[in-house]
Amino acid sequence: MAAKHFPVEAGHILMFARSVGDPNPIYSDPDYAKTTEAGAVIAPPTFVQSSAQFDPDYFLRPKIGQPWFGSGKNPTGITRAPGGGGGGGGGGGLHAEQHYEYHRPLRAGDVLTATPLPGKTWEKEGKRSGKLVFSESVTEYRDQNGELVITARGVGVRTERPVEQPAKA
Amino acid sequence: MALKANALKVGDTHTARLVEDLKRTQIVQYAGASGDYNPLHTDEIFTTKVAGYPSVFAHGMLTMGMTGKMLTDYVGDARLTKYGVRFTSQVWPGDTLDATATVTGVSEDGGQKLVDLDVSTVNQDGVVVLSGYAQARVD
Incomplete structure (x- = not known):
């Protein structure tokens, strides 16, 4: 994920914490947060994944005036859907x-820059989904002073076919 | 409320229920907050008719985020130094998830005491959906 300007905003943190089911007031209440060791509203551990919002080219967000592979009038908005969709880091x-x-x-209040670094790619034969192609991406999140705050490493896998589901008992 | 190194021993566990009967709406909430609008997570028609899955399913990162709550409730806020996972099985609407952290080691690095944890999240059938590790600063 690449983002030149990723402002870490209190309202976004609140919505993100809600979405993962975490009512901890350190994510929403500045007065409470002041009394804690952190001293301020902080972001939950996986929050930087939402840098996708600030990546202008992020491919899993519909773009104005461009085809989108989700359903509308038809089950998909493009003639050929990408295999298994997309996703992940x-x-x-x-x-x-x-x-x-x-x-x-x-x-x-922090303002981050997300810089992707090149990662490895490898293949494996999967039992439930055919050939698997793994690709790794490393992203450095630096703050307004250039200080490294979080290093993220994601691995995505492209499958030959949808993952088979075990039969329900 | 940070953990105390001298009160921790290898094998200690902490378990928490993350979600009961996961709703599609929560997956929509996560899509909106994270910015990952992949239709596989929110668009039943695309996911069943085009992608070939039985229904929409949760973002792996939603499971990692929910499991992160179990971790920060256990080790304290702003205490994690590392957190990493593999997504081992998909999470579906209706699933009930429980997460467990198990102490694998207590160490000291340059005067900072640290706890290492194994992390595992299972669904209502006992299937491991997320498996990983975390490390946190302790007192």
Whole structure:
């Protein structure tokens, strides 16, 4: 994920925390947050995934005036859907792995830059979905002073066919 | 409320229920907050008719985010130094998830005490949907 300007805003943190079912007031109440060790509203551990909102080219967001592969009048808005959709940190297919290293707490008011670094690609034969192509991406999140806040490493997997589901008992 | 290194031992566990009967609406909430609008997570028609899955399914990152709540409730806020996972099985609407952190080690690095944890999230059938690790600063 690349983002030149990723403002970490309190309202966004509140919505993100809600969406993962976390009512901890450190994500929403500045008065409470002041009394904690962190001293301010901080972001939940996986919050930087929402840098997608600030990546102008992020391919899993509909763009004005461009075809979108989700349903409308027809089950898909484009003639040929990408195999298995997209997703995750690895640039396509399903999300296989995600890793974070935290160098300091991320606080509301920080302004991040997300810089993607090149990662590896490898293949494997899967039992439930045919050939698997894995691709890794490393993203450095730096603050307004250029200080490294979080290092993220995502692995995406592109499958040959949809993942087979085990029969329900 | 940080953990105390001298009160931790290898094998200690902390378990929390993350969600009961996961709703499609929560997946929509996560899509909106995270910015990942992949129709596989919110568009039943696309997902069943075009992608070939039985229904929409949760973002792996929603499961990682919910599991992160279990971790920060256990180790304290702003205490994590590392958190990484593999998504081992899909999470579907209707699923009930429980997450467990297990202490695998307590160490000290340059005067900072650290706890290492195994992290695992399972669904109502006992299937592991997320498997990983975390490390946190402790007192």
